[in-house]
Amino acid sequence: MDPRSLDYLLTEEEYRAFREDGYFLMKDALPPNLVQRYLEITREVVEEYKRVHNVPMDRYFGVIDFIGQRDELLNLVDWYRTLPKIWGILGPDIKLYHTVGMQTPPTTKYKLEEHREWVNWHTYTGNLTRDIQESIEPPRISMKVGYVLTDTLEPGMSNFTCLPGSHRSRVFPGKDRKRLIEDAVQVCAPAGSAIFFDRRLWHTPSLNVSDQTRYMIFNGYSYRWLANRDDMTVSHFMHRATPIQRQLLGFSHHGAYGSSNSFDDDLPLKFWIREHAPQFVERWPEHQ
Numbered sequence: 237m238d239p240r241s242l243d244y245l246l247t248e249e250e251y252r253a254f255r256e257d258g259y260f261l262m263k264d265a266l267p268p269n270l271v272q273r274y275l276e277i278t279r280e281v282v283e284e285y286k287r288v289h290n291v292p293m294d295r296y297f298g299v300i301d302f303i304g305q306r307d308e309l310l311n312l313v314d315w316y317r318t319l320p321k322i323w324g325i326l327g328p329d330i331k332l333y334h335t336v337g338m339q340t341p342p343t344t345k346y347k348l349e350e351h352r353e354w355v356n357w358h359t360y361t362g363n364l365t366r367d368i369q370e371s372i373e374p375p376r377i378s379m380k381v382g383y384v385l386t387d388t389l390e391p392g393m394s395n396f397t398c399l400p401g402s403h404r405s406r407v408f409p410g411k412d413r414k415r416l417i418e419d420a421v422q423v424c425a426p427a428g429s430a431i432f433f434d435r436r437l438w439h440t441p442s443l444n445v446s447d448q449t450r451y452m453i454f455n456g457y458s459y460r461w462l463a464n465r466d467d468m469t470v471s472h473f474m475h476r477a478t479p480i481q482r483q484l485l486g487f488s489h490h491g492a493y494g495s496s497n498s499f500d501d502d503l504p505l506k507f508w509i510r511e512h513a514p515q516f517v518e519r520w521p522e523h524q
């Protein structure tokens with residue numbers, strides 16, 4: 237693990253915002269050279285996919301199972317500025333379970349007031365909320381980090397759009413999931429920012445009426461026992477991944493049995509945290 241990650245540990249303020257609002261914004265999560273490179277990769281991969289699958293070029297589109305698409309994306313799996321926020325919230329027994337490279341071209345076809353055409357309020361991996369009814373609040377279980385690769389400095393640039401605090405609600409707190417309701421926040425963020433959000437947060441795609449295409453990469457992390465949300469095609473990374481990267485890519489020395497256990501040899505991240513950031517350890521109970 238890059239030792240510089242110790243300079244980016246989850247702060248109390250970030251943790252408070254995450255618990256209360258369901259998200260927080262971190263500026264300068266990626267340096268400009270990486271923003272540029274990841275933007276180029278996202279454009280290449282999405283446009284290639286659109287060509288091959290006859291998806292209209294002007295359509296808002298995300299390629300899932302994105303992380304294995306280019307060698308340089310391995311770096312993002314345990315990126316030193318963002319991973320400490322993820323394990324700071326979820327703990328050490330985690331993996332990457334879903335990745336998306338997203339392109340949102342400007343639109344002249346849709347108008348801001350025609351909400352039904354483009355608003356789709358949703359939570360993430362919503363079946364967890366549907367199927368686990370025993371708790372009053374839906375369980376968190378996973379979270380996402382969205383890397384902002386193009387400026388979204390004013391509303392209307394396809395900013396990440398959410399309802400702060402809505403993550404505690406099983407049902408959509410507004411009346412209509414196809415309307416951009418008044419409380420919606422369009423998060424304004426410069427390129428290079430990362431938006432960390434709870435999977436339960438109600439959020440929606442939003443319209444790009446600017447003159448530049450918006451790019452984002454979304455990486456979802458979950459507990460290791462959750463089924464992946466996409467194919468996670470990463471076997472070609474394993475020979476050069478570090479032990480912590482291998483953990484995060486879902487590798488276990490114990491096959492499928494490992495994911496619902498916490499064998500020490502599967503959890504190098506846990507031992508790294510114990511050694512370097514022991515103040516976090518008591519947040520996560522040992523297996524009973």
Ligand SMILES: O=C(O)CCC(=O)C(=O)O
Pocket residue numbers: 338360394395396397439440441442452454
């Ligand atoms: O592209 C966006 O801003 C929305 C992304 C989204 O809906 C998601 O990650 O689930």
